[in-house]
Amino acid sequence: xxxxxxxxxxxxxxxxxxxxxxxxxxxxxxxxxxxxxxxxxxxxxxxxxxxxxxxxxxxxxxxxxxxxxxxxxxxxxxxxxxxxxxxxxxxxxxxxxxxxxxxxxxxxxxxxxxxxxxxxxxxxxxxxxxxxxxxxxxxxxxxxxxxxxxxxxxxxxxxxxxxxxxxxxxxxxxxxxxxxxxxxxxxxxxxxxxxxxxxxxxxxxxxxxxxxxxxxxxxxxxxxxxxxxxxxxxxxxxxxxxxxxxxxxxxxxxxxxxxxxxxxxxxxxxxxxxxxxxxxxxxxxxxxxxxxxxxxxxxxxxxxxxxxxxxxxxxxxxxxxxxxxxxxxxxxxxxxxxxxxxxxxxxxxxxxxxxxxxxxxxxxxxxxxxxxxxxxxxxxxxxxxxxxxxx
Numbered sequence: 001x002x003x004x005x006x007x008x009x010x011x012x013x014x015x016x017x018x019x020x021x022x023x024x025x026x027x028x029x030x031x032x033x034x035x036x037x038x039x040x041x042x043x044x045x046x047x048x049x050x051x052x053x054x055x056x057x058x059x060x061x062x063x064x065x066x067x068x069x070x071x072x073x074x075x076x077x078x079x080x081x082x083x084x085x086x087x088x089x090x091x092x093x094x095x096x097x098x099x100x101x102x103x104x105x106x107x108x109x110x111x112x113x114x115x116x117x118x119x120x121x122x123x124x125x126x127x128x129x130x131x132x133x134x135x136x137x138x139x140x141x142x143x144x145x146x147x148x149x150x151x152x153x154x155x156x157x158x159x160x161x162x163x164x165x166x167x168x169x170x171x172x173x174x175x176x177x178x179x180x181x182x183x184x185x186x187x188x189x190x191x192x193x194x195x196x197x198x199x200x201x202x203x204x205x206x207x208x209x210x211x212x213x214x215x216x217x218x219x220x221x222x223x224x225x226x227x228x229x230x231x232x233x234x235x236x237x238x239x240x241x242x243x244x245x246x247x248x249x250x251x252x253x254x255x256x257x258x259x260x261x262x263x264x265x266x267x268x269x270x271x272x273x274x275x276x277x278x279x280x281x282x283x284x285x286x287x288x289x290x291x292x293x294x295x296x297x298x299x300x301x302x303x304x305x306x307x308x309x310x311x312x313x314x315x316x317x318x319x320x321x322x323x324x325x326x327x328x329x330x331x332x333x334x335x336x337x338x339x340x341x342x343x344x345x346x347x348x349x350x351x352x353x354x355x356x357x358x359x360x361x362x363x364x365x366x367x368x369x370x371x372x373x374x375x376x377x378x379x380x381x382x383x384x385x386x387x388x389x390x391x
Contacts, residue, residue: 071217
């Protein structure tokens with residue numbers, strides 16, 4: 001029996017590697033995207049050639065690419081307008097002042113060094129060397145470096161404005177997604193994500209199509225904007241998260257696995273709402289409200305991403321695809337791998353949440369928020385006082 005099992009396993013691995021290599025010969029080979037069972041019946045003829053009917057859309061990568069780029073640009077403009085004319089005024093009304101930074105001279109030698117070293121503070125010996133190269137005294141160099149570092153940090157006003165935008169966006173997308181999926185069978189029983197795949201569920205409803213386009217446009221914009229924002233301490237984890245999210249949304253869209261994809265997006269938006277609300281309360285120095293919202297966020301994160309996500313969505317993607325219908329393919333293997341990566345990131349973030357909660361329980365003050373590398377002084381007077389310590 002063991003010999004037979006080993007032979008079957010080796011044969012299965014051989015078929016899988018053979019299917020993986022087909023994409024290098026034909027990028028649209030249905031064996032790679034939809035599996036051997038589909039290829040044996042329909043060959044390389046992709047589904048969705050016929051008109052899907054009113055209220056339905058067939059997945060079209062070319063059309064979706066145009067829509068996603070347009071949506072990313074549109075969301076960037078909406079984000080800029082909202083942050084400048086709405087969120088900024090809300091912050092001012094709550095007493096969160098905009099920090100006016102003092103100008104300082106342009107010193108190419110120091111700027112190049114700080115940029116190459118991620119704006120970390122140089123040691124005493126390096127500081128002396130930099131002051132000699134820049135033709136400045138040691139004290140002037142220290143003051144300049146400190147002010148440059150402060151200029152690269154976000155103020156409470158900036159952080160509040162950013163969190164306010166994300167709070168509104170996640171609230172809107174979660175509400176839209178939940179109302180769009182409420183009457184769908186697969187929201188309540190995930191096996192319906194795969195019954196009849198791919199022929200019978202290839203076309204997607206119009207409202208789910210736009211849910212996909214909005215989410216894909218948003219995370220595509222986040223992936224790019226991340227390199228122009230303040231570097232967070234979990235920059236690498238967030239970069240992996242954005243890449244995995246964009247890849248998952250794109251792959252699930254191309255292969256019409258949009259039902260399971262919509263559930264993944266809904267779960268992520270749910271806990272993000274309370275997270276951004278908690279940050280807004282913290283930046284507005286509403287400590288009691290921030291503590292309550294943090295508890296709500298921790299509970300919602302645990303229920304949605306640590307419990308529901310693996311036991312419902314991940315289970316469906318890994319096991320129900322085998323028991324309900326034969327949809328095994330290299331593309332599904334890659335999608336499932338990224339779903340596992342997302343869950344590992346969930347565990348990492350939940351570890352940070354638990355650490356923060358334990359500090360609260362011990363009456364310790366957490367150092368910044370969960371994603372912050374630091375915060376600039378809240379006013380020009382604070383900045384001036386901080387710099388004078390070096391003088």
